[in-house]
Amino acid sequence: MTAVESRPAGVVGATPARRPFGARVGAFVALTKPRIIELLLITTVPVMFLAQRGVPDPLLVLYVVIGGYLSAGGANALNMYIDRDIDAVMSRTERRPLVTGMVSPREALVFGISLAIGSTVWLWALVNALASALALTALLFYVFVYTLGLKRRTAQNIVWGGIAGCMPVFVGWAAVTNSVSWSALVLFLVIFFWTPPHYWPLSMKVREDYAKAGVPMLPVIKGNLAVARQIVAYSWVMVAVSLALWPLAHTSWLYPVSALVLGAFWLKEAHGLHARAKAGVVGAKLKEMRLFHWSITYLTLLFVVIAVDPFVK
Numbered sequence: 001m002t003a004v005e006s007r008p009a010g011v012v013g014a015t016p017a018r019r020p021f022g023a024r025v026g027a028f029v030a031l032t033k034p035r036i037i038e039l040l041l042i043t044t045v046p047v048m049f050l051a052q053r054g055v056p057d058p059l060l061v062l063y064v065v066i067g068g069y070l071s072a073g074g075a076n077a078l079n080m081y082i083d084r085d086i087d088a089v090m091s092r093t094e095r096r097p098l099v100t101g102m103v104s105p106r107e108a109l110v111f112g113i114s115l116a117i118g119s120t121v122w123l124w125a126l127v128n129a130l131a132s133a134l135a136l137t138a139l140l141f142y143v144f145v146y147t148l149g150l151k152r153r154t155a156q157n158i159v160w161g162g163i164a165g166c167m168p169v170f171v172g173w174a175a176v177t178n179s180v181s182w183s184a185l186v187l188f189l190v191i192f193f194w195t196p197p198h199y200w201p202l203s204m205k206v207r208e209d210y211a212k213a214g215v216p217m218l219p220v221i222k223g224n225l226a227v228a229r230q231i232v233a234y235s236w237v238m239v240a241v242s243l244a245l246w247p248l249a250h251t252s253w254l255y256p257v258s259a260l261v262l263g264a265f266w267l268k269e270a271h272g273l274h275a276r277a278k279a280g281v282v283g284a285k286l287k288e289m290r291l292f293h294w295s296i297t298y299l300t301l302l303f304v305v306i307a308v309d310p311f312v313k
Contacts, residue, residue, distance in 0.1 A: 010248065051184075071135040078109070163192065190238060200217075234275050
């Protein structure tokens with residue numbers, strides 16, 4: 001555990017003299033971090049197909065997608081409200097709405113809380129109580145455990161904080177079955193072990209940003225080689241866990257073959273990054289972002305296969 005002595009004193013931008021309506025709408029949408037939510041929905045909807053063993057009710061899928069977006073969007077808006085000081089310090093986040101002043105802190109707080117309440121009620125009324133409770137648990141975990149508790153205090157922040165990003169598989173499964181199964185737990189663990197080796201390469205790329213903001217991401221505390229070793233370890237566990245879905249969910253041949261092929265490409269990239277770090281390669285030649293981009297492709301393709309597998313005989 002590594003503690004940060006004090007919170008950085010990032011300066012949040014003053015409210016612009018003109019805040020056009022279109023720009024304001026775009027700023028509120030940006031508060032929800034739509035690109036991150038896309039990835040969360042990719043892990044929710046395919047699970048519904050697996051749980052249904054076919055095509056789930058399209059209206060139910062729509063309700064879950066809308067509720068999931070609102071819930072994750074609320075969590076992200078509250079995250080930006082809390083982290084507005086360090087967002088102002090980091091070049092990667094200096095154009096976020098709270099930093100530029102396009103959205104005020106009070107507006108962001110009200111917006112985030114409104115989405116949190118609205119999404120909980122939406123899922124409770126239109127899906128079921130279990131799915132609603134699981135989505136709310138993910139939101140609260142992301143805001144209070146990760147953002148307020150872990151992010152600025154420990155290099156293990158993304159490891160345990162990533163639990164919030166694993167919850168959508170439970171929400172998708174619960175939406176269809178009103179229960180949680182071992183199959184859903186396996187997919188939860190796949191995302192749990194996927195998250196650190198997905199995010200650490202990006203953290204390696206922007207390490208100076210995190211160091212400047214006083215956020216103890218692992219690449220700030222450890223050298224590239226130590227981080228690469230952990231990436232390889234998590235990657236092997238992730239691939240092994242992904243194969244456990246085959247016997248538990250009684251999938252067709254498509255899933256294990258796909259999981260093996262996709263996992264092999266992942267491990268190739270992870271070991272390649274480790275080899276470059278071990279050789280002392282730094283800068284652009286380290287190519288850490290290759291694994292980051294592949295990690296998104298890996299998860300997308302794996303869950304597409306999960307959605308298709310019930311239709312393969």
